[in-house]
Amino acid sequence: APGDRPSQAFDWFLIGLITLNIAAVVLETVPSIHDDFAAGFHVFEIVSVALFTVEYVLRIWVAPEHASFRQYGPVGSRLRYAVSFFALIDLLAILPFYLAFLLGLDLRVLRVLRLLRFLKLMRYSAAMMTMQRVVYDERRALVAALLIMLGLLIVASTGMYYAERHAQPERFGSIPAAMWWGLATLTTVGYGDIVPVTLVGKMIGGIVMLLGLGMFALPIGILATGFTQEVKRREFVVTRS
Amino acid sequence: APGDRPSQAFDWFLIGLITLNIAAVVLETVPSIHDDFAAGFHVFEIVSVALFTVEYVLRIWVAPEHASFRQYGPVGSRLRYAVSFFALIDLLAILPFYLAFLLGLDLRVLRVLRLLRFLKLMRYSAAMMTMQRVVYDERRALVAALLIMLGLLIVASTGMYYAERHAQPERFGSIPAAMWWGLATLTTVGYGDIVPVTLVGKMIGGIVMLLGLGMFALPIGILATGFTQEVKRREFVVTRS
Amino acid sequence: APGDRPSQAFDWFLIGLITLNIAAVVLETVPSIHDDFAAGFHVFEIVSVALFTVEYVLRIWVAPEHASFRQYGPVGSRLRYAVSFFALIDLLAILPFYLAFLLGLDLRVLRVLRLLRFLKLMRYSAAMMTMQRVVYDERRALVAALLIMLGLLIVASTGMYYAERHAQPERFGSIPAAMWWGLATLTTVGYGDIVPVTLVGKMIGGIVMLLGLGMFALPIGILATGFTQEVKRREFVVTRS
Amino acid sequence: APGDRPSQAFDWFLIGLITLNIAAVVLETVPSIHDDFAAGFHVFEIVSVALFTVEYVLRIWVAPEHASFRQYGPVGSRLRYAVSFFALIDLLAILPFYLAFLLGLDLRVLRVLRLLRFLKLMRYSAAMMTMQRVVYDERRALVAALLIMLGLLIVASTGMYYAERHAQPERFGSIPAAMWWGLATLTTVGYGDIVPVTLVGKMIGGIVMLLGLGMFALPIGILATGFTQEVKRREFVVTRS
Structure with missing residues (x-):
């Protein structure tokens, strides 16, 4: 349920994780830092993807409990949530990693796509939505x-x-x-x-x-x-x- | 009639043509580009003027069908349209070419006057008119x-x-x-x-x-x-x- | 009377004269211009002061005709006008010249004080007054x-x-x-x-x-x-x- | 009582003293000024702290006379005032000096903390409070x-x-x-x-x-x-x- 104690802690944990991910992408390009912590960055990336995957699966799982999806049944509600704006952003944040893993793609391109995780922050700022609407209206x-x-x-x-x-x-x-x-x-x-x-x-x-x-x-x-x-x-x- | 399918396609075609014209004026001044495509720029200019001339003649032709001009008869309505703001801009966009052709003027001055075609874009943005009115009021x-x-x-x-x-x-x-x-x-x-x-x-x-x-x-x-x-x-x- | 033909011509003449005065102060500092037109600048300054003096005297003279001063009689109304904001600015625009002439002051300082003539332009822009009030209110x-x-x-x-x-x-x-x-x-x-x-x-x-x-x-x-x-x-x- | 003659003079004296304090912190870092007036800056600092201390003690002393504190009795009202926003700022402006004196701290750090005295100016600008509220609301x-x-x-x-x-x-x-x-x-x-x-x-x-x-x-x-x-x-x- 939104608003209670564990739920808020979960939100703040995710905000922290997203911030660390962006910081990692940025700092990794500094040669001296990259050379010293190459293994650390790799482990952090794998752990992050694992956690974001768990988050994604959990959100799909609890979709039927949302008031706006309840009427569509256990399968329909999950499908409808999966194609919603925020669910697609969550998918975009982890998909490149799995695609690169499966298809053996270059990791260089992957690095830039990791910046898409920044969009996950939009979920936590209602004011950002207001601004988006103002820009769209005008x-x-x-x-x-x-x-x-x-x-x-x-x-x-x-x-x-x-x-x-x-x-x-x-x-x-x-x-x-x-x-x-x-x-x-x-x-x-x-x-x-x-x-x-x-x-x-x-x-x-x-x-x-x-x-x-x-x-x-x-x-x-x-x-x-x-x-x-x-x-x-x-x-x-x-x-x- | 405005708003239907072919009319919209016509508008978008003209917007594209105007944009390409501006781009041509700008890119022509880059020595390396000018040397490689001098003939192409010349052909494009002639084709553009031909198309803008057709557009100008067509707009004069259909002027009597406008609700605001209908009352003035076939000749009066066309004359009234010809001295309207947008018709004068359309004329300014092609006149320098014909004047230069007839009088044998320097082509250098002509190039700058081609930038006047930018004003033709004003027809397609209602917001630009609002801004103009705000600036005028203040x-x-x-x-x-x-x-x-x-x-x-x-x-x-x-x-x-x-x-x-x-x-x-x-x-x-x-x-x-x-x-x-x-x-x-x-x-x-x-x-x-x-x-x-x-x-x-x-x-x-x-x-x-x-x-x-x-x-x-x-x-x-x-x-x-x-x-x-x-x-x-x-x-x-x-x-x- | 304000608003009629000669009055408007008089206003525009003064606006032009003030503008030329400011331009003279600015251009006089360019060594090459100063050397070529030193005599011209001197004559222009004297003519300008003469014209501004005539303007000042005329405005004092017609003060009793203003609706807001009429009640004070021919002398009172002129005195009241003389201490009004715009009359003081008009005085400031010519006083330094006469003081320098009488007291034999350095002409260098005089040059800067001539910039005060810019303030005479305030009379002709109602919007400038509005802005001043907004800045004052805030x-x-x-x-x-x-x-x-x-x-x-x-x-x-x-x-x-x-x-x-x-x-x-x-x-x-x-x-x-x-x-x-x-x-x-x-x-x-x-x-x-x-x-x-x-x-x-x-x-x-x-x-x-x-x-x-x-x-x-x-x-x-x-x-x-x-x-x-x-x-x-x-x-x-x-x-x- | 606020608003009367001596109270206003007291306010202006304090505003001047705070301004001089900030100026002293800034100017002390200019090597040539510091070398010439080192003793002067030291004396000014001691005098300033003494005056700010007197101000602080006086404000605590008269706290029971404030309408909003009267109900809490002579001790309670003074304690309540002491933990109010402005009282804490007044304390912060003098505390570092006494701590450094008692604990023998480095004077370099002290210098920066003296800039906190700038916050004392907030008491005198109601508009600053409005701005703070606007920033907070948005x-x-x-x-x-x-x-x-x-x-x-x-x-x-x-x-x-x-x-x-x-x-x-x-x-x-x-x-x-x-x-x-x-x-x-x-x-x-x-x-x-x-x-x-x-x-x-x-x-x-x-x-x-x-x-x-x-x-x-x-x-x-x-x-x-x-x-x-x-x-x-x-x-x-x-x-x-």
């Missing part, structure tokens, strides 16, 4: 903001290409090269590895910076409005019930 | 924010010019030179190609950074409020009808 | 956000000082030196002239970057809420009357 | 935003590691090394000390920049909504009473 506006951004990027990069290509041919030698500068400037990241040096280039650069400021405002305005509406909707539901 | 506030920004920029650059001109005369040798630093800092782009080195310069720089943070807030606050109002207005309309 | 929240920011800055800089002072003594040799890095990071400007190199320093740096992201949210959230309330208040007034 | 959403950010960071860094590890083995030699780049890019700080150089790396970098833009929007949207609700709640309370 997807048209976000795509439009992205389009405006791309339009600006192309215009800015084309202008900068014509302004700087003679002064810095190795840095602004083509529009795609200028787009690297354009993205870094419009998003206000500003690495500074490529900067305009001509007067016209700096004037274009200044305008692009100001437009970048405005471009920040678009997705933020969209999402802030989305959050406000989501909150209002929830309050409306509460008031009604 | 134009006074945005201009005021720009004015405040320019005021800050001039004060910051003047201060930095007096603080750094002896320490770094080749970088902060005039107020316009200091304005390049000022814009990069106030917009939080921060290239790092020009940074203050004196104590007074760093103190001014620190204050400018904090003000830059506040300046981000102005357009965002304006546009977020604009979006919220736009949404409310639309809901109001829905509730009424 | 001043307590903005000061609190600044305090939180300063607290974070001091903690981050102290941590970075202890992490990096042995690895980079010439860059992180004291907490004030580390604060230059801290400000550039917390405001996401990120010049890159000073960056941590030790493992502990990079970990502290990563946390500071994430906190900087959150710190952006504070003033934006405050001002966005302020704008929303200002708009609501205005609508309330409109609905009532 | 903690679930902020944690979820942090989780999404970490997920993006790990995916971005893993991708960049595979794209750049052969081209720049000394900069992108492991996923943790790539995470330093990833954080600087996702938060739009963009130091520029580590940037991708391969084509695939730059394409991944461009996508990460755009996602970074979106990530800014999440905490801002959350906090802006939080502020709006807090303001509404306060207005509701005002309307009711």
